[in-house]
Amino acid sequence: MKIRVSYSKLGKIRFTGHRDVAHMWERTLRKAGIAVAMSVGFTPRPKMAFGLALPTGAESLIELIDITLDPVSGATVDDLDSIAQRLSTSLPVGMSVTGIRECAGTEVSLQEGVVATTWVMLVAEPENGPDIATAIERVNSSAEVLLARERKGEKHLDDIRPGILELRLADAELMSSLPADWIGESVGHAIVATLTTSGRGIRPTELVEVLVPESDPPINPWDHLNRVLRINQWIERDGERVDVLTGRAAHTSVSA
Amino acid sequence: MTSLWSRLEPLLARVRKPARYIGCEDGAIVPQHGHGKVAWLLAYPDVYEVGLPNQGLQILYEILNERPDAVAERTYAPWVDLEALMRERGIPLFSVDSHRAAEDFDILAFNLSSELVFTNLLNMVDLAGVPVRAELRSPTDPLVMIGGHAAFNPEPMADFIDVAVLGEGEEVIGEITEVVREWKASGRTEGSRLAVLKALAQIPGVYVPSLYGVEYDGDHIREIKPLYAGIPERVMKRTVSDLGDWDYPRRPLAPLTEVVHDRLAVEVFRGCTRGCRFCQAGMITRPVRERPAEQVRSMIVDGLQRTGYNEVSLTSLSTADFSGIESVITSIVPDPTACGAPTVSLPSLRVDAFTVGLAAKVAGGRRSGLTFAPEAGTWRLRTVINKLITEEDLYGAVESAFASGWSRAKLYFLTGLPTETDIDTQGIIDLAAGCVAVGKRHTGRANVTVSIGGFVPKSHTPFQWFGQNSVPELRRKIGLVRDAATKTKGVNVKWHDPSASLAEGLASRGDRRIGAVIERVWRDGGVFQEWSEYFKLDRWLDAMAAEGLSPDFYITRHRDEKEILPWHHLSAGLHQDFLWQDWRASLNEFGLEDCRWTPCYDCGVCTGDGLEHIVASPIPPAGGSQGTGQDLSRGGITPVTLRTKSSVGAT
Structure with a gap:
């Protein structure tokens, strides 16, 4: 049986990287005594497939992993609750299971299927230049937003506007639904952004670069980005963006 | 005694491998500081990936935290990128367990597994806000201790350390805790630093360099002797007699990020x-x-x-x-x-x-x-x-x-x-x-x-x-x-x-x-000397020349x-x-x-x-052992002999 597990990554552990998380899962599954199917070959690896990498330093309410259980274990859908509980107990502090379901072998992989993710970002107001609200308005009303990025050692000017599917200030209702520690300690404007992940994709730090004024030397986006939290991952089904785990349609409209 | 976390947090996304600084490992304790407790900060003077797997540090961390009168946390050398940000913002050396400032601990205990980390020790003491030279420390400063293999000749570090511990730490750390606990209870008054050092020097295996004088005859040493009555002339290393009594670490640390021996x-x-x-x-x-x-x-x-x-x-x-x-x-x-x-x-x-x-x-x-x-x-x-x-x-x-x-x-x-x-x-x-x-x-x-x-x-x-x-x-x-x-x-x-x-x-x-040479190399920026990209021979030669x-x-x-x-x-x-x-x-x-x-x-x-070898088997292991049973006069003349495949496996 293959299972799709969603989990959160919050707090200090956000400073671990994608590879670190892969190793944590390997150890967690062994600690929890959950038998995972192994690949064949000289160095058998547990059959796990991760979703999109979460940038080091970013937090998430919804990270995803597909795990193929060892058929010998005889686990069925009835065991899912207990598996989720054992995983949460064995995961490091800051990570816990938020959802689990059986995953049909025909489902598209997380790497290919996820087309966009939604972020809440706490951005510090720039000291000079337009404020964040104005910057958001400017991005939303522009047909083109250029960002200098490096590809194979060369600088390219990319238009990232098509990849910004949603950009707005976060409303109070959304903020009150977030983990308490998350909003408590932080400062800055809370903004919501849905960014495309296909192709090169857009990182939250790259969005910050277009929201704050250019400077020389170039800004470190982390000087402005106090916290960043992934709150949704989307796949496309019948031309509509739906939540990857629940299959519910996006309730936010795509601003164009 | 507050956590430095809120000041560190904004810096971590900007440095390489920030997971080095967060703690949170499997097996890490939640430190319980308390009034009568002696607080140890166990330090490894190299980066986290190298230091975390160190077994000596893990063993002492656990033994100390089991004691009702002690609490221990860990720290590692911050990499140069974070160190620069810390110095820029006045953030001192911190523990990775509760992100407490190093100067809030009673003892800063360094594990030295190589001599090339000596300059890192100076750097970490300095980052802690503690005077690098032991003679300038006051009763409110922590005691700076060293142990580990590279502490067996602590003389080049004599100017910078208060105490060197020779040999295995399992037992001696308890005895040190008791002496320091008394010192704490007495209020660590002005002038009490010498008294506590003298008391520590009574513990077998504990060497206090400042209590000994070295006299030279030209380049050579003429005499090394205690400066005070009652201080032992010779310090013997500590050894635990039975490893079976010390089944540590019982809660081994499993880090959240890759380390050298993962x-x-x-x-x-x-x-x-x-x-x-x-x-x-x-x-x-x-x-x-x-x-x-x-x-x-x-x-x-x-x-x-x-x-x-x-x-x-x-x-x-x-x-x-x-x-x-x-x-x-x-x-x-x-x-x-x-x-x-x-x-x-x-x-x-x-x-x-x-x-x-x-x-x-x-x-x-x-x-x-x-x-x-x-x-x-x-x-x-x-x-x-x-x-x-x-x-x-x-x-x-x-x-x-x-x-x-x-x-x-x-x-x-x-x-x-x-x-x-x-x-x-x-x-x-x-x-x-x-x-x-x-x-x-x-x-x-x-x-x-x-x-x-x-x-x-x-x-x-x-x-x-x-x-x-x-x-x-x-x-x-x-x-x-x-x-x-x-x-x-x-x-x-x-x-x-x-x-x-x-x-x-x-x-x-x-x-x-040699202490003056080490200090010069450190002041000239010579840290992480085990890392070839940071090692410059001229720095050492220049420092030698400057000291004559x-x-x-x-x-x-x-x-x-x-x-x-x-x-x-x-x-x-x-x-x-x-x-x-x-x-x-x-x-x-x-x-x-x-x-x-x-x-x-x-x-x-x-x-x-009064010890003996504890070996379960009275006979040497199969396959020869360091010449045991061999004719030691031969060798060197043995031609390459190639056996047929079929005879292999019988060996």
Whole structure:
């Protein structure tokens, strides 16, 4: 049986990287005594497939992993609750299971299927230049937003506007639904952004670069980005963006 | 006593590998600081990835936190990127457990596993906001302590440390805690620092450099003696008598990010009596104390279950010598309850066919390369260094490795050994070529990598009197090996530039006058000296010149029997006579068998400390052991003998 597990990554552990998380899962599954199917070959690896990498330093309410259980274990859908509980107990502090379901072998992989993710970002107001609200308005009303990025050692000017599917200030209702520690300690404007992940994709730090004024030397986006939290991952089904785990349609409209 | 986390947090996304600074490992404790408790900050003066796996630190961390009167947290050297941000913003050195400032602890205890980290210690003390020179510290400053192998000659660090602890820490840390607890209770009043240091000096194994005076006669030391009545003239190292009483770590730390030894480690024995004369670890950790095999097994099973690791390293100075090795391996490898048939790794392999048999048992499908350490190229030189491996042993081991499916062997050698000539250096390539010839009988892909390091003589060894080879001489010898290798098919050579061996040699056998050199190197930005990208030889040479000190006097000069060495007043238990005789025996090319299974040579350790070897088996392990039962007069003339494939496996 293959299972799709969603989990959160919050707090200090956000400073671990994608590879670190892969190793944590390997150890967690062994600690929890959950038998995972192994690949064949000289160095058998547990059959796990991760979703999109979460940038080091970013937090998430919804990270995803597909795990193929060892058929010998005889686990069925009835065991899912207990598996989720054992995983949460064995995961490091800051990570816990938020959802689990059986995953049909025909489902598209997380790497290919996820087309966009939604972020809440706490951005510090720039000291000079337009404020964040104005910057958001400017991005939303522009047909083109250029960002200098490096590809194979060369600088390219990319238009990232098509990849910004949603950009707005976060409303109070959304903020009150977030983990308490998350909003408590932080400062800055809370903004919501849905960014495309296909192709090169857009990182939250790259969005910050277009929201704050250019400077020389170039800004470190982390000087402005106090916290960043992934709150949704989307796949496309019948031309509509739906939540990857629940299959519910996006309730936010795509601003164009 | 507040957490620095809120000030650190905004910096972490901007530095490399921020997971180094967050703690949160499996096995980490939630520190319970309290009024009467002595707070220890256990520090490793290198980056987190190198320091986290250190077993000594993990053991003390756990033992201290079990005590009702102590609490311990950990810290590691921040990498240069974070250090720059910390200094810019005035953030002091912090613990990774609760991100508390270092100066909030009573004791800053550094684990020193190499001399090249000395400058990092200065840097961390400075980052902690504590005066780097011990004489400038006040009663409110923490006590700065060192321990570990590189603390056996603490003299170059005498100006910077309050206390050096010689030997094993399990017992002595409790005794130190009690003295410091009293000091704390008395209010750490003005002038009380000297009193607490005097009290600490009464504890066996504890050395307080500031309580001793060194007098010089020109360049040489005339006398080292206590400055106060009641301070011991000689400090003896500490040794726990039975490793079975100390089954630590019980809650091994499993980090959230990759570290250098990313697996469970279980120490199977401590000490080594093979008597390799270049090896400081073997000399200072005597006698041999094995852990009961049953305890090894339960530590493996518990440790794997706790951490989720599926690999365990059985650690010691020569793991194949552990008398329970076969029973442990045969019961662990196929045991599905032991976290699903874990991989066992055996570091420090002995050179013989028996050992290869063990390696084959634990290797599973992964047979990338096997490493052996003959250390010297000819039998003559191997009798000098007392690494009594015959060519037959080596070729037998290599034969059996290639026959069992390995296609690569790695051979470790030292260069710059006493009495070494270019014949010995050429012998390195001859041995490697012989191994390739053996391997080619089994696989066309057979190849051998020679890894070569410059020898640095260490204190408390028979080679403590030997003048280290100069950097140009080491370079020349490495060059000889490289040239010879280019003409030899199937042999590759790996080497490190030997320039750092000068700094290591200086710090290893230096006296108190070297402290000024270390301070200059540190003030000039010389941190992370173990990292070749941060090592600059000129920094050390310039600092020597500025202090008017001679590299020849400290590094390349042979010492004589009468000379008072800087660690004269410190003892690893070895009789000075034994070391000197062993040095003479070495120069006479006379090998010494392993004393576990032969009569005692009276090196002084067992008799002096009322200890004895704890070895479960009264007979030497199969496959020969450091000359035991071998005719030591032969070797060096043994031709390469190739056995047929069918006879392999019987060994």
